[in-house]
Amino acid sequence: MxxxxxxxxxxxxxxxxxxxxxxxxxxxxxxxxxxxxxxxxxxxxxxxxxxxxxxxxxxxxxxxxxxxxxDDKAGLRLAVAEAVVAGMHRKLAEAAHEAPTPHSALRAMVRVYLQTIERSPHVYWFVTRTAIGGNGPDDGASGPVEALGAYLDSVITLVAEPAAQAAGVPARSAAAWAAGAVGFVRGTGEWWLGHTLTAGLTREELTDQITTWLWTGPVGVLHHGATGGPADPPDTPTTEKQES
CATH class of the missing domain: 1.10.10 (Arc Repressor Mutant, subunit A)
Structure with missing residues (x-):
């Protein structure tokens, strides 16, 4: 041979x-x-x-x-969804990594999400609205759903880290709170996106409100259960880096 x-x-x-x-x-x-x-x-x-x-x-x-x-519009939609969620995840990870405290990390990630959807709401709706419901036979909702699902799972992990640090518990113990927080931020952000003319809230104002709601609620409960005392007071907005 x-x-x-x-x-x-x-x-x-x-x-x-x-x-x-x-x-x-x-x-x-x-x-x-x-x-x-x-x-x-x-x-x-x-x-x-x-x-x-x-x-x-x-x-x-x-x-x-x-x-x-x-191949078709469904394939293009999936490619756009993957690009959008990859870019957003990268920015969220960078924001969390650069933040000096758990509270500022949470606030930075909320701000990044709101910045992203505000800059291009049409692209955001192109991906998420079809992934949720679909508008026709060529919409290909399953692909974007999978892309968004993987993205949300990874973001839950990112959000759980500062919550766990603040509460002094393992990240897995904060995962349930993080999952709810991600859904809350997304729901609030989408409501705001659809009501920017009537809501009367700027992006920075909404960032402050969401962060306060999340921080003084379940995070405080987690911290109290782990240490027997109240959560540490949050950073004041004036000490954090403001972004345009």
Whole structure:
């Protein structure tokens, strides 16, 4: 039996990667990323109900190009959802890591979430509203639901850490509170997003309110149960870094 037949350097098992194939894979990945960015820009401008034709027009290409890279609108929606949640998770993790105290970490994460949804509500609704309900046969809700589910699980872990530090308990003990906190922040933020003209609350005011509600409620209970005393007083807003 020859070396080639054994799968050696000349055989299939030892075949060297085709440089052209590698370059094509890199090009395809870059093009896909570019199309997702273009789609987000189109949705930001046109709204969550933008059609594939409209998205392609804003991107300066054809609908067939989007179908080549994403198969259908459901595939594009999933790609946008993954990009949105990955970016938001990264910002939340950075905010929590850079905060000097558990209270400021909680406040920073609330602020980041509100900043993100305020900057591009159309993109946010494009992902979340379809993931919740779907508007038609091509909406592909299951993909965004899975992307959002994984994102929410990871955010629960992030939020549980400052709560556990404040209460002096293991992070797993704060996980139930964190899950409720994430749902509360999301629900409040979405209400505010839909009522910005009538709510009478700025982003910073809502950030302060949400943080206070969360901090002086269940976190205080956790801390009291662990130490037998009241929770440490929160940082004052004037000591924290204000972001635009």
């Amino acid at each position: 020859t070396v080639a037949a054994q799968g050696g350097p000349q055989g299939p098992a030892g075949a060297r990667p085709d440089g052209r194939s590698t370059r094509w894979d890199d090009h395809r990945a870059q093009r896909r990323t570019s199309l997702v960015r273009d789609a987000r820009r189109a949705i930001h401008e046109l709204g969550p109900g933008a059609s594939m034709d409209e998205i392609a027009a804003v991107a300066g290409t054809s609908k067939s190009i989007f179908y080549r890279y994403f």
